[in-house]
Amino acid sequence: MVTKNQIKLVVNLKQKKYRTQHGLFVVEGEKSVKELLTAGMRPFQIFVDVPENLERYPKAELVDVRTLKQMSSLKQPNGILGVFQMPKSQEELMTDWTVVLDAVRDPGNLGTIIRLCDWFGIKKMVCSLDTVDCYNPKVLQATMGSIARVSLVYTDLVGYLKNTDLTVLGAFMDGAPVYQKELPEKGILVMGNEANGISKEVGTLVSERISIPQFGEPSTESLNVATATAILLSEIRR
C-alpha cells in the first residue's frame, strides 16, 4: 500500500531542490526504467500499475492508475514510474572528449545532447550551474535512458576550464570552419546558450573558436545548439 508520504515524495521530485535534497530522481516508462537498471543505476522504488510487473522489477510497489497519474509528469502515464538514486560524481575522465555546456536552458536540447554524447561514446559532460537540471522530467524523457551512461557534473565553468591542460574548443558563429581543423584525440568542446552563445567569461578560456560553415543565404537562422552539437561530435569522431 503506497503511503501519502511516498506520493508526496514523488510529486516533490519534480522540483530540483527536492531532487538535490533527497539525491533521488524519477524516470517513467518501461524502456527508460529498464535501461537504467541494466546500466547499474540503483532503484529506490519502482511503482507499477499491474500486479504482473511486481516480479519483473526490483523494489516494485503496486499503485492504482489514479495514483500513478498523480505522481506522473506525463499527461498519459505509461504504467511504470521509477525513483532512482543519483549516482555520485564520477572520477575525472581526462582520456577522451568532454562536452561542456554553458547555460543551455531548454530541457529538450539538453536531453538530445546527452543522447548524442551516448551515441558518440562521450562519457562526461560538465554543465554550468545555470544549465537546466539533467534530472528534470523533460530532459529525462528526451535522453531515452542515455543518462545512465553519460556522467554529468554541474560546476562553475570558469574554475573548471582554468584547471585543464586540454584543448578547449568553443562553438562560435565567427569561429574557424571545423571542416578544415585537425581535431585532437582528446579535448573539451564548449557549447553555449540558445540565444546568447558562450558567455564572455567562459569565451576567454576557449583556446580554439570553431564554427560550422553555412552554405545557404546569409540571412539564415543559426543552427540550434543540439543540431550543432550533433555535427561537431560527428566531426570529432569521424
Added chain:
Amino acid sequence: MVTKNQIKLVVNLKQKKYRTQHGLFVVEGEKSVKELLTAGMRPFQIFVDVPENLERYPKAELVDVRTLKQMSSLKQPNGILGVFQMPKSQEELMTDWTVVLDAVRDPGNLGTIIRLCDWFGIKKMVCSLDTVDCYNPKVLQATMGSIARVSLVYTDLVGYLKNTDLTVLGAFMDGAPVYQKELPEKGILVMGNEANGISKEVGTLVSERISIPQFGEPSTESLNVATATAILLSEIRR
C-alpha cells in the same frame, strides 16, 4: 475592424484541409513574418495589436489582444500574426541535393530539418504524403522563417524516386559508414520515420544505404531523425 469571418478563417487555418482549400497559412511573431516578407512571400493579411505596426507591415489590420489570442496557436501570442499565400510548387531543381522525408511525423523534427536544409543551402525537399504538413503552426515555429527559402513538395515517393537518375542515399541503422563514402556533387538523401525508419517500398528505391557510425555502447538509442539529418547534411557539404 476585423470581421467574424476573418477570425474564423484564421482559426480554421490551424487545420490542414482549410490551408489547402484556401492556399493560405499562418506564421506568428515579428521575426518570422519579416523573414517571409524579405524572402518575397506574398502576405494575404497581417494582424497587429498596436497601431504603430500598421505602417510597418503591408496589408496590416489592427486587432485587440483578446482577438489575437483567439486567432493564435500560441499560449502567449506575440503581437503579430501573418496570413500568407502558399507559394506555387517550384520547378524541379536537379542540380543539387534534395532531401526526401518518408513519413516524418513530428512537427519539431520537420521544422528543424527545414532549418538545416536552409543552413546547408539545400533548396528542395520532397515529402511523402503522410509526412506532417509543413504549414502546421508547430513546424513553422521551429523553422524560424527558413520555410521561405526551402521549397517543399508533397508527393508519392515511389513515383518520384522511380523517375530520377540521381544517386539515392538512404539512412539505415545497418547502412555503410558515411565517413568512408565518397559522396557525389548532387543526389537525393532519404530520411525515414521516427519509429520505423524508411519504409520497405521506398527502401527498394535507395541506391546506397548509409549510416552514422556509433561509438558508444551498443544498447544506445538510435539518433533522432533531425540530429541524424544534421550530421548527414554536414557530411554532404564538408
